[in-house]
Amino acid sequence: MPTSTPPLTCYATCPPGAERLAAAELARLGARTGVRERGGIAFTGDRATLYRAHLHGRLLHRVVARVATFRAGALPELFRRTGRLPWEGWLTAATTVEVRATSHRSRLYHTGAIAERVAKAVAARLAATGDGGTTDSPPLLLFARLEENRCTLSLDASGELLHRRGYRLATAKAPVRESLACAVLDLAGWRPELPLLDPMCGAGTFAIEAARRALAIAPGADRPFAFQRWRTFNAPLWERLVAKAASLRRTTLPAPIRASDRDGSVVAAARANAERGGVAAVVELREGDLFDLTPEGPPGVIVLNPPYGRRIGDADIADLYRRIGAHLRDRFVGWRYAILCPTTTLADATGLPRKRHRFTHGGRQVVVVTGRLA
Ligand SMILES: C[S@@+](CC[C@H](N)C(=O)[O-])C[C@H]1O[C@@H](n2cnc3c(N)ncnc32)[C@H](O)[C@@H]1O
CATH class of the missing domain: 3.40.50.150 (Vaccinia Virus protein VP39)
Incomplete structure (x- = not known):
């Protein structure tokens, strides 16, 4: 099975102040890094790059992959355009999404209403494509970001935040992340x-x-990630990367x-x-x-x-x-x-x-x- 796929447009968050170091880490893992903001870095990469960032990244907090950006000046337009996106290519029948919305300098400012419309549009699309279903597993996070009346929808690839390695149960005074x-x-x-x-x-x-x-x-070898529940998840590729890390x-x-x-x-x-x-x-x-x-x-x-x-x-x-x-x-x-x-x-x-x-x-x-x- 080929490992290289069309590039994903991603965004990684990291400790605010550590952007330069985190960008260097992403580049070492094969990403093509772009704009850096306080606490985050844009990058592109194929599926293997996304998997390596999760498996080996030590400085990252969360990675999201952009699904689409479109104009959305009103709720019906947001609903319609969200529903036209091929969600069945990203999500399986067993997934639901929990939408987190933010809005800046936009006519749509009620983040609760934005989140509700986006979630409904995704569910309606999956139902219409015969892919809707019910599930007991937790929803995947979908971020809806309104900026100057343009909406960017990004799917969480990480799940539990990446800096929580899982070994630190016994916390002492003021532990550092x-x-x-x-x-x-x-x-x-x-x-x-x-x-x-x-x-x-x-x-x-x-x-x-x-x-x-x-x-x-490898920090990510023994934990699950949200991208493993995407329809596009390539389990053999992931297992190969984990085996190589173990060797x-x-x-x-x-x-x-x-x-x-x-x-x-x-x-x-x-x-x-x-x-x-x-x-x-x-x-x-x-x-x-x-x-x-x-x-x-x-x-x-x-x-x-x-x-x-x-x-x-x-x-x-x-x-x-x-x-x-x-x-x-x-x-x-x-x-x-x-x-x-x-x-x-x-x-x-x-x-x-x-x-x-x-x-x-x-x-x-x-x-x-x-x-x-x-
Ligand atoms: C802010 S905490 C360190 C947190 C640590 N980096 C972590 O990730 O958990 C400060 C620590 O310094 C220790 N400490 C304070 N004075 C000390 C001294 N004179 N010698 C050794 N340890 C000291 C305290 O007991 C405390 O555990």
């Missing part, structure tokens, strides 16, 4: 050949994501990955997460205070996601960031670093030479400072 952790590792210049240290590890996200990358564990798996790390936290209960949670993530045998986890830590072996990368300080108080939190900077300058000469800071004031408090990168995380701004200790 898996996708953002991967972006920070990239920015810090970490690669599997370099030792990695996360001495404020919380749920262990940085260490687990790094170890999974170093062992070439590239490694069992040992080229350089150590160590994580610690001063809170023993948090370390236990990180260990359980590492277990589920398939990397407990290779990540070195222990209890300990950052300020007692002196690195062993050749320099590598230290990543830090210190407390944000809502419970600690302003003066003390600034002091913590200042002490972190001093400790790194004192003991980590030759190491690269990445520190996730909640504000630029706290980034400044570290006193470290740096590059700044701005992200939005859980609705909050965060500043990641990266550099190398000379």
Whole structure:
């Protein structure tokens, strides 16, 4: 069966601030990337590219495929044009859609009415083509986006958000999203050949994501995706890609990955997460205070996601960031670093030479400072 198909026009979301890195990841996976917006990248690619993005993407949150764009100035027009689209080519009899609508600078602004008309038109089309049916499985998401009276309909390819890898059941304090952790590792210049240290590890996200990358564990190998329920799903192609990914798996790390936290209960949670993530045998986890830590072996990368300080108080939190900077300058000469800071004031408090990168995380701004200790 041929694997290359007419290109799909897609859009991927990613952590706001990580667009350049996510576009590079998509390009590595075979996509032709286009316009980048805050938190998203347009791209085109064939079915194999879409599958690889889901199987290997570490920085992506969701991918949607565009079904059509058309003018829609009124609800009857929206209904009629939606109903003319060949939904039976995308959806099987067993699928229903849940429509999420947005509207900007358009005459149609009532998103509830837009969603209702689109859903009805799709259902009517499937019924008329003899393809309608009832099902117990959850509906597929269909995004209806009205922009200057033009409606774009895009079908969700992902299902559950891609950064939810599934291993992190035991969450500690303020865990960082898996996708953002991967972006920070990239920015810090970490690669599997370099030792990695996360001495404020919380749920262990940085260490687990790094170890999974170093062992070439494909993030999407063991979970279902929405595109597997599309009519066009090519199961043999997907299985071939999964088998190829499995054949590239490694069992040992080229350089150590160590994580610690001063809170023993948090370390236990990180260990359980590492277990589920398939990397407990290779990540070195222990209890300990950052300020007692002196690195062993050749320099590598230290990543830090210190407390944000809502419970600690302003003066003390600034002091913590200042002490972190001093400790790194004192003991980590030759190491690269990445520190996730909640504000630029706290980034400044570290006193470290740096590059700044701005992200939005859980609705909050965060500043990641990266550099190398000379
Ligand atoms: C924001 S959380 C880290 C979250 C983590 N990146 C994750 O994904 O779960 C900050 C962590 O720093 C730890 N911590 C605070 N002060 C510390 C210190 N002096 N030494 C080691 N760990 C510390 C806390 O116990 C907490 O787990």
